[in-house]
Amino acid sequence: AQKITQTQPGMFVQEKEAVTLDCTYDTSDPSYGLFWYKQPSSGEMIFLIYQGSYDQQNATEGRYSLNFQKARKSANLVISASQLGDSAMYFCAMREGNKGNTGKLIFGQGTTLQVKP
């Protein structure tokens, strides 16, 4: 079964508008971390934002915020005031438990976002 699901293969957003990228996860581990990465066409993976399972508040980093709904097991990424440079592939990922140094990330399928001028 998929542990991380991103149901939107591709999305469009108008420049300066906000956009939400969906991510749902599945785990029975009470301790986990959720991550979002951006991958532009150049291929590098850029870390955007992190949410811990015990964090009481939704994470925010500049124009990025994570809408964490624990009961629904969702961790949607909200990008406010979209810019042309936000056009990229976005990946949601999860690391389960307190795995020490070897905890590996499980990635979703990714969502391609295109920002229209």
Place this chain on the structure above:
Amino acid sequence: GAVVSQHPSWVICKSGTSVKIECRSLDFQATTMFWYRQFPKQSLMLMATSNEGSKATYEQGVEKDKFLINHASLTLSTLTVTSAHPEDSSFYICSARATGIAKNIQYFGAGTRLSVL
């Protein structure tokens, strides 16, 4: 964020030759590094987890004799694709987990595009 350097960024080689890819954590020590493979428009597939001073842990289905991983120091891991064939052509990307830095974020290199002729 922390910096991970990956070299080379692009390599073209003849079938049957071996290719070495380097992954360095530039401003932090990484006891654990990860190697991923990515096909176009797809998610990252974890190949192996590389631990400094010990043997790498390979994911199911990944040939350890084909993809040799060495993690000789706290800042360097290498992936050698031995006797490369056209089906090994892909985008390979490494990451290092920055322990000691808040949230233990995994930072990624810029990736290596391998083309085997």
